[in-house]
Amino acid sequence: MSSVTLKNIVKRFGSFTAVHQTDLEIPEGAFVTLLGPSGCGKTTNLRMIAGLLDPTEGEILIGGRRVNDVPIHKRNLGIVFQNYALFPHKTVAENIVFGLKYRDIPSSDIPGKMQAALDLVQLPDVGARYPKELSGGQQQRIALARAIVIEPDVLLLDEPLSALDANLREDMRVELKRIQDQIGVTTVFVTHDQSEALAMSDHIVVMSAGRIEQVGAPQEVYNNPSSEFVANFLGASNVLEAECLEAGPKGAVLLTTLFGKVHLPVEKSLRVAGAGPAKLVLRAEKLQVMKEGSAPEGMITAPATVETVDYQGQTVRYFVRVGDTQLQALNMIDDHPFAKGSAAMVAFRPRDGSALAGR
Amino acid sequence: MSVEAREKRQPWILLSPALTAITLLLFIPLLFIFVYSFWLRTATGADEIGFYLDNWREALTDAFYRDILLHTFKVAAITTVVCAMMGYPAAYFIARSKGNKPLLLLMLMLPFWISYIIRTMSWINILGVSGALNTFLLWIGVINEPIQMLYNEATVILGLVHFLLPFMVLNVFVSVDGIDETLEDAANSLGATRWQAFVQVTLPLSLPGLAAGGLLCFVLGAGTYITPLVLGGTSDAMFANLVFEAIITQLNWPLGSALSLMLLVVLGALVMIYNRYLGMAQLMKGLG
Numbered sequence: 001m002s003s004v005t006l007k008n009i010v011k012r013f014g015s016f017t018a019v020h021q022t023d024l025e026i027p028e029g030a031f032v033t034l035l036g037p038s039g040c041g042k043t044t045n046l047r048m049i050a051g052l053l054d055p056t057e058g059e060i061l062i063g064g065r066r067v068n069d070v071p072i073h074k075r076n077l078g079i080v081f082q083n084y085a086l087f088p089h090k091t092v093a094e095n096i097v098f099g100l101k102y103r104d105i106p107s108s109d110i111p112g113k114m115q116a117a118l119d120l121v122q123l124p125d126v127g128a129r130y131p132k133e134l135s136g137g138q139q140q141r142i143a144l145a146r147a148i149v150i151e152p153d154v155l156l157l158d159e160p161l162s163a164l165d166a167n168l169r170e171d172m173r174v175e176l177k178r179i180q181d182q183i184g185v186t187t188v189f190v191t192h193d194q195s196e197a198l199a200m201s202d203h204i205v206v207m208s209a210g211r212i213e214q215v216g217a218p219q220e221v222y223n224n225p226s227s228e229f230v231a232n233f234l235g236a237s238n239v240l241e242a243e244c245l246e247a248g249p250k251g252a253v254l255l256t257t258l259f260g261k262v263h264l265p266v267e268k269s270l271r272v273a274g275a276g277p278a279k280l281v282l283r284a285e286k287l288q289v290m291k292e293g294s295a296p297e298g299m300i301t302a303p304a305t306v307e308t309v310d311y312q313g314q315t316v317r318y319f320v321r322v323g324d325t326q327l328q329a330l331n332m333i334d335d336h337p338f339a340k341g342s343a344a345m346v347a348f349r350p351r352d353g354s355a356l357a358g359r
Numbered sequence: 360m361s362v363e364a365r366e367k368r369q370p371w372i373l374l375s376p377a378l379t380a381i382t383l384l385l386f387i388p389l390l391f392i393f394v395y396s397f398w399l400r401t402a403t404g405a406d407e408i409g410f411y412l413d414n415w416r417e418a419l420t421d422a423f424y425r426d427i428l429l430h431t432f433k434v435a436a437i438t439t440v441v442c443a444m445m446g447y448p449a450a451y452f453i454a455r456s457k458g459n460k461p462l463l464l465l466m467l468m469l470p471f472w473i474s475y476i477i478r479t480m481s482w483i484n485i486l487g488v489s490g491a492l493n494t495f496l497l498w499i500g501v502i503n504e505p506i507q508m509l510y511n512e513a514t515v516i517l518g519l520v521h522f523l524l525p526f527m528v529l530n531v532f533v534s535v536d537g538i539d540e541t542l543e544d545a546a547n548s549l550g551a552t553r554w555q556a557f558v559q560v561t562l563p564l565s566l567p568g569l570a571a572g573g574l575l576c577f578v579l580g581a582g583t584y585i586t587p588l589v590l591g592g593t594s595d596a597m598f599a600n601l602v603f604e605a606i607i608t609q610l611n612w613p614l615g616s617a618l619s620l621m622l623l624v625v626l627g628a629l630v631m632i633y634n635r636y637l638g639m640a641q642l643m644k645g646l647g
């Protein structure tokens with residue numbers, strides 16, 4: 001188990017910069033997720049940690065030791081590839097012991113370690129089979145077993161769940177987290193799926209276009225996004241132009257055209273320093289569509305017209321018009337949803353909003 | 360017609376042009392050859408029609424033919440091994456190169472645009488007594504008079520390698536190109552050096568391609584008569600030269616037929632063995 005540190009990392013491919021000036025500290029034993037849209041540089045970062053790519057600039061430290069010049073086969077990392085990369089000509093057992101042969105492990109210990117790894121991924125009896133005789137989910141588990149049997153310092157996972165179908169993906173999510181908790185290995189997980197990131201991570205690193213946008217615990221990144229990009233990447237958000245009237249230890253007051261004055265608590269207004277232009281972020285889940293006149297005390301409201309109704313069973317996604325602005329609301333359905341075209345009201349609690357600085 | 364019936368007929372319809380050509384151009388002539396091999400050539404030069412086993416007896420019992428057959432296999436085997444050793448790294452390089460793979464493959468195919476005979480003859484201009492190499496060596500003064508480098512077993516093998524190398528490279532290329540590169544990354548991440556990863560993963564997975572290329576080189580090499588004719592000496596005749604000699608020079612079609620069928624059966628057996636143990640399915644796996 002080791003920490004991982006990226007110091008001033010830059011990666012260019014020719015004249016194209018895939019990763020801009022990046023600093024990142026991954027604490028020992030943590031489960032850290034690199035989250036961002038396709039092409040934002042997640043895999044590039046992971047491959048640099050793995051030693052499959054050389055950084056153009058900067059340093060990579062694993063367990064405090066600089067590894068820039070350490071070749072991949074000496075880094076002692078467990079990697080699970082997106083396509084699993086199981087050796088098709090070797091049995092499951094041969095796949096798992098592959099990495100043990102290159103370590104100083106008495107050969108009498110190898111069968112026991114192999115079986116322990118198979119037990120850990122809950123496939124104790126498949127050792128004699130070939131990878132193609134397993135289902136996608138089983139191959140996934142074997143790839144994981146092969147990566148952890150070598151007791152790696154760091155476990156690297158590149159979109160390991162994306163090749164699975166939706167149900168299996170959720171099962172594997174829980175399973176993967178259980179295994180990581182059990183062995184406690186420092187884990188860097190790459191995904192473009194926000195729900196995976198929120199469910200599994202100790203820390204989420206949100207990336208966009210080769211840059212880190214925000215690093216934080218799942219609740220922090222979700223509730224208090226540092227930019228419009230983060231607000232929209234982790235679920236849908238409404239971002240409204242606002243004017244900050246005052247900001248300080250008692251919170252901030254934002255003036256918006258749709259909702260008038262909104263008083264945010266201090267923990268939601270850390271990103272505005274004082275009076276000036278700002279933005280109000282309202283998550284779609286926090287914006288309630290209600291019957292006129294039914295809003296509880298303390299909620300901020302505005303009259304609205306329902307324009308689009310996207311019924312999803314337990315929940316419904318509304319697009320409503322407030323003034324000349326379209327807002328998105330994702331609500332639980334109680335009874336039946338509002339009909340398209342009906343007049344309603346949108347409401348939110350001030351503490352569910354958050355502030356961003358600037359235009 | 361039902362859908363099933365149509366689906367059953369379709370392969371035959373699609374195959375029929377090829378099957379017609381193969382029947383007319385391969386099986387019927389082969390049948391002729393088979394029949395010829397039992398005729399007998401008389402001292403007068405006329406062919407005696409009938410069922411004589413004399414040609415077969417001669418072909419199968421005369422040590423002369425056996426020795427040349429063994430020599431042919433030796434030359435073909437050396438050629439195959441040299442092709443494998445030279446071709447594998449090249450194929451691996453092309454398969455793993457980034458970017459200009461099509462250009463590299465085109466360069467590999469380029470020699471096919473020149474006739475095989477011309478390509479073979481070109482070695483005379485290079486290695487002949489008044490060829491480029493001798494001229495150069497004379498000019499720099501390493502030798503005082505030209506040396507004869509041609510017309511021996513080595514030049515026959517050289518010519519065959521020149522002819523057959525692209526077949527080896529193409530087969531291995533297709534095989535290596537189909538192997539997921541992340542398998543090597545995975546092996547490296549588990550502690551294998553690049554060489555160990557190659558030996559443990561890529562090489563075994565590319566064996567079907569290597570075997571297919573090897574089979575092709577061996578069969579084509581063992582069946583050639585042009586290379587030994589152009590680049591070999593009197594003692595470098597290969598089995599196909601005997602057929603050529605019997606049919607073209609001596610006009611002894613019956614003996615030539617028996618000899619050519621003998622070579623066909625031996626090489627055919629080799630293909631069967633390959634098919635049995637490595638199998639076309641294995642080959643397909645190597646390709647995909």
Ligand SMILES: Nc1ncnc2c1ncn2[C@@H]1O[C@H](COP(=O)(O)OP(=O)(O)O)[C@@H](O)[C@H]1O
Pocket residue numbers: 013016018036037038039040041042043044045
């Ligand atoms: N070997 C490469 N050569 C050139 N560009 C590359 C290479 N690898 C990745 N890129 C580019 O770098 C950017 C980031 O890629 P990647 O890290 O794979 O993104 P992600 O994993 O976040 O989807 C992409 O625009 C991609 O096209």
Ligand SMILES: [Mg+2]
Pocket residue numbers: 039042043044
């Ligand atoms: Mg990626």
